[in-house]
Amino acid sequence: MIIPKLALRNLLGAGLRTWLNVVVLSFAFVVIIWTQGLYEGMNAQAERASVDAALGGGQYWQEKYDPLDVFSLEDAHAIVPDSLGAMIAANRATAILVVQGTLYPKGRIHPVMIKGIDPDQQLLSLPSHFLKTGEDRFPALIGSRMAKSTGLKVGDTVTMRWRDAHGTFDARDVEIVQVMKTIVPSIDQGQVWIPLDRLRILAGMEEEAGLVVVAQGALERPEAPGWVFRDLDFLLSDIKQLVRMKSAGAAILYFVLILLAMLAIFDTQVLSIFRRKKEMGTLMAFGFTRGRVIRLFTLEGALHGVLAAVVAALYGIPFLTWFARRGWALPEAMDSYGFAIGEKLFPVYSAGLVVATTLLVLVITTIVSFLPTRKIAKLKPTDALRGRMS
Amino acid sequence: MIKFLFKGLMRDRSRSLFPILTVVIGVMLTVFIYNWINGAQFNFIDSNARFNTGHVKIMSRAYAREADQVPNDLALIGVQSLVDKLQEEYPDMIWTPRIRFGGLLDIPDAEGETREQGPVMGMAVDLLSAGSNEPGIFKLEEALVRGRVPQRAAEILISEDFARRLKVQPGDTATLISVTMQGSMAVANFTVAGTIRFGVEAMDRGAMIADIADIRAALDMEDAAGEILGFFGDFMYRDPQASQITTRFNAAHGDDPDEFVPVMDTLLHQAGMTDLMAMLKMFSGLVLVVFIAVMSLVLWNAGLMGSLRRYGEIGVRLALGETKTHIYRSLIWESLMIGVLGSLIGTAVGLAESYYLQAHGLNIGFMMKNASLFISNVLRAKVSPVSYVIGFIPGLAATFLGSSVSGTGIYRRQTSRLMKELES
Amino acid sequence: MKKHSPVWILAVLVWTLAEAQVPSGDWILQKVDENIGSDNKISHSRMVIHGRRASRTVESRSWIQGDEKSFTEYLAPPREAGTKMLKLEDQLWTYSPSTDRTIRISGHLLRQSVMGSDLSYEDLMEDRKLRDLYAARVSGEEEYDGRVCWVLELTSKEEEVAYHSRKIWVDKERFVALKEDRFAKSGKLLKRTEVKDVQRMEGRWIPRKIVFKDMLKTGEGTEFVLEEVQFNAAIPDHVFSKASLRK
Known part of the structure; x- marks a missing residue:
């Protein structure tokens, strides 16, 4: 149990640096959930309108x-x-x-x-x-x-x-x-x-x-x-097809956004491993195996993801809720494309979307955090204590 | 001093390579996402323009009023001279006549009598004449399912589902039964060259694309057309310009009470797309702002760390007698150099990717049912002049901000402490 | 029909005596049919179609045998020349020389207008005798275009008719229908036919110029002018075959 505690303490101790990473990552969270919510809302609303007015069940x-x-x-x-x-x-x-x-x-x-x-x-x-x-x-x-x-x-x-x-x-x-x-x-x-x-x-x-x-x-x-x-699948196939294409386009956006956040985390990891060799040497001197050191550093990185989720929740939930309630006033013309949405677009955030996004970000963060730590495996405690990377 | 700093950067890989790499990746992503969003927006307008509205569209006043019923008896006449005049007046634009029509497609049996029959809606465009822009505008190959694109007179494409229902193979004969401009029954034979998918249920059920010369002959519409579409030469829609052309064109006929007088309309104005476009712009603007903010944070982060790890070196320089301000300034200069260099490379790479995706597109066919004419399953990026500079905003601003903030540490710390950090 | 004529005339005679001056609607319709005759004829006619932009004239020659068989060849304008149409009982085919295709006109196509006129193919297809489809009643006398007419009101006896009721003005002397209104079930006037010129040809009174008009639509209607008609013509049977369409 010492590793998680230590990791969290190290992370929080790093102050500004950590929070910058966390904020960036949390942005990715919120933007992905928000945009995907808009698409799902568009889909749901277009379907709902057709179902309510014409298709029934x-x-x-x-x-x-x-x-x-x-x-x-x-x-x-x-x-x-x-x-x-x-x-x-x-x-x-x-x-x-x-x-x-x-x-x-x-x-x-x-x-x-x-x-x-x-x-x-x-x-x-x-x-x-x-x-x-x-x-x-x-x-x-x-x-x-x-x-x-x-x-x-x-x-x-x-x-x-x-x-x-x-x-x-x-x-x-x-x-x-x-x-x-x-x-x-x-x-x-x-x-x-x-x-x-x-x-x-x-x-x-x-x-x-x-x-x-x-x-x-x-x-x-x-x-x-x-x-x-x-059935509705048959009656709504045109709408479904269009929405599928739209969200496929948006997937690229998410991909790039996550890539961006990962860039920040990777950067931080490389830097902290470079800077904290002495610390690693000390830990090893206290009997930490290399594996435990690697785990510690990986966990530190991965915790960015957890913190980001917390931060994203802190400002994201109020924002997304507010947005979902208020809706997005759409100009009338959206339907000229044969797309029945209505005057206001209300995003729909499904639980699946939130969980999937969170899991995805956590997994990727962990992988990205782990990659630079492989260097530690080659570390000799004596060199490390002197702050040298072999 | 700049030369000195540059040399320093180049020789110390930890000072240059990694920060530059970060900036490169960040800028590249920014440039790319900008072009990607741009592309999505462009594609939306573009497919509308290509298949439906043009950048501007000319119809007769009477035709425009009932356009959804394709009233070809009210079509424009004297089209060639009108197109010539437009071409002369706006040499940079492409003007192309089209005819929409409805009717029946009748498939003969061996005796030449009706075997299968189905209602059809059609679009006639200039597919075959030398130098026509329509093949490029329609990109029929991309939606082709079977057979090939028309290459000779009297060849048509029909929708795949329709072909299956009528049991028609490429190479078979199909007879169009429609109404001439004068109202007589029109009957014309065609060869089905191939089948395509339109991506819109109503069209996939029964639609055909034919060469305009054939349809003119069939519907007795010599030198007539339902609509004339105008495109800007570079296929970029520019609303102010389109509005200006439209105003000028309509002013020339404004007072003419004749219901067959040609009237022009812009892409945005047709089908109420103005608001839609405004919404799209708002959406993409929002995404872009968020993106640049995120990007700036990342690069700031990188710049910050770049300075943090050099406290040791700074201690030595202070000990050697450099002033803190001088060091601070040199740090900022360095970061700017990294920013410029990174932004340049990043923009170049981002543009290269974007150009690739502009030309080839990203096929999301695996997520879609099928390729089709109206709903492309190839997503494309779009490079615009702004693409060349957009990356510098996060690239420069973020690195500059990052090092300015982190560099202030120099002022806060004692020389002795900075010296001590040299050991690490 | 001819076989029964004496019976008919006897019936009419008895009835006329009983009712004095006003003949029955059926009798009048019968007289109209007799005037036109149901024997073979070859005619040459012109149709003037008024479009929203311009008017045009379509010329044609028709071979008609009784009520059920007819063959028409269009002669002008050049675009329509050579187009042929064959009607055999309730079937209609058209042949277009440019495509060398024979197309059966059925279902939806029957509702389309013929050559852009106010007449639909379906209107052309009407071949059953009005007497069979409608119960006729004389509702009075009226003057139309300077001629005294019987006014007949026809109400359908069967369900399968296009027009629920009709009103026909028949010249009292010549037994030519000078005007006809066709009504929807609701009684709304849908179509009107007016004869503008009647001439005596080969011993019969023949409407030479007729104007058809779709009353729900704006427009001037379609003029039909009979240029020439030859009664009791010898028409070989092969004319009324699909093979003759391609000739």
Whole structure:
């Protein structure tokens, strides 16, 4: 037990030098955790926004439903199977019916997806409650991007045309009851939301749906013949890919940062071994083996890492907590890249991230501290006492 | 005196090699990380510019209003004379027309009748004409999955997933069914030269890239184009300059009520990228400040220790009659020399690495699903004029600060004690 | 159909006597069909399409046999010349000489407009008799373009129709449909067809100039001008085969 005590005392005794190293290293800690937290936050938020507004806990797709294939959409509707119907009745899922249509803002043709959603649904954050109007009105909800590209605003009426299940044309003037500000492009661009019941009747697709969104946290995945369950990994694959690339780029930053801190520690170690030969000689004279001396010096170096973790915790925890609470106000435009983040970015620091970073830094610090001590192995106590390195 | 100090430094390896090495590594890392962050930021703008916005983009006013629907009936006409005029006015810029289009890709069977069919969105760029910049802008080879890049007329690239779905091999014929600028049905045969990955789900499901001459012929768009993209010759986006060009260009047509008049927009202004860029700048600035601070600390540390270990020597010099101030000054001079030398070497090495990564990039393919056109899995650094000087900030300032602080020890200690340290 | 004609005429006669002056909608539709005739014809026509930027004219020659078979070859402008279209019952193919490809137009493509006009391929495909699809009712008399017309209101009898209802103005004397409105299920007007010129050709009253208009869209619509028509033409059967597309 003498070695750890001695190492700590030596280290603290070195004063300013030690603290400089520790501060540098603690910076590396905090910056890594902070940046990675930002990326994780970005990822989590983008996912959360999509999940809350559109994806839920996953979706059952009618087997022909494919949002990217406009050709197959015509047939992508079927009667909701009983298994899913039970979930819907228990508010654990909600049905969406998709019909292709055309909007005619100011006489221009604008192809759209008409989506019927239950105005009473609470599953998605999509503000469907705006669609609760009297039967005398025909309400439609659109997103802000859609509003921009069609030039429509709240209160406008616009002609919308579609074909029912038999291919018969139908057209109505719909009233834009709300322009929702959403950060999820998939429920905005080219989408018109109307009450599900109305669409089912008008399209002659009663009891039918194109997809059924499962509630978050609803764990049952009942069999539904003719329907395919799409989990979040599938629905979020684009976002995941993008975030993966971003954090790969950031990894370089961490690497360099740690390298930098190690440079400082290595420097300190080399110097202290050079300067403290007399001390080593004395220790050996007192019966320390070379191995114990090496252990002592390595531990001294490695303790930098421990102290750095403590220091990083001292100022890092308040800073990171403050930051996580306050968030990072983002300009609106982040979503123009199709990335649903929102107005504020809140970093997410996972326990795994903190532990991994700490372990990584400690291991590397130990290795770096050990490397220069190999010189000690060649040390002759007599030379060392005279302060000479052989 | 400088010469004397320099000689001293050179002859005593413990006084020169190690401190210089530290400075070199520190400066190198600073230079490198600066270029790396710069590269990340540049890549972001750059991929947007290359595939979407250009540094500036010209569309007809009517087309711009409905741009997300690719209304080619509203496309620009008289493109060649417009491009010629722009080229004359801004000889340093690259101007290149492009056409986006939608339609169906139809794969014939042996009898020439439909075997498979799928919706397709397409982009037509000048791939084949001599001296075209587009092959360099698109770097199609990097995203190529099978086959090769178009080399002859009527060759196209389609997305890999699309090719699989349509069961098409490189070398097969594909017929594009689209709409001409006038609204007629357009039918044109192409040969699939190869397949690529776009990296965006919607495009990977069904997209093609064709030569603009072919698409012009197919869509009856002779001398027409949906958009004309302008790039600065060095492919560096400079917002003030782009804004200036845009203002000047639009002023010339500002009063024209014709809805087909060409209008120009800058990269940042399109798709609301202004704010995004501001955020990116803030982020990279923050990281950089933190980094330079850390770096300065390390080098300061190194400078500090450099002086500490020389107390013995200082004792002798004091005994020989040198004044403390003189010694202090010589220490600082020494550290500055180390700083300069280290910064020079460090900057050189850092730049060399950065240039390498600018040219070759770092492939993170092992972390990604696949290489693709829009989301590159090759991360690159970007060297800018600032890269040449950025390393000197921590390099010089830190060593100078370090030795100034540690050197003050000379004043605090007794000559006798310094002498004693000589023994160690 | 011809076989049943005497029965038909008898029925009409009885009915006319009973109801005095107002004929039934079906009877009027029947008269319209009889005027146009369902025999073979070869026609030469011109379509003027008004785009947002410019107008252009597409010329074509068609060979038509009954309601279900037709073959069209485009003659002008040069770009479209040589493009052919074959319709056999509910199938449609197009052939483009530049690619030497025969493409079946189906599904989504059917909704596209023909040559940029206000007509979709689907509109061209309509071949079932209105009498079969709709219940017709005479709702009154109106003057259109100086001619006294029966106003017919058609409501679909079947589910599989593109337009839920139609309103047709039929010249009382000549039995030519001079104007037609097509409505959505909601009753919203979607498309309008107006005959601007009627001429007597080979003993029949033929609408020579027709304007089609998509009423939801802004624009001037598409003009269709029949330059020449030859009734009871001898058309060899091989014309209506896919092989003739490539010729």
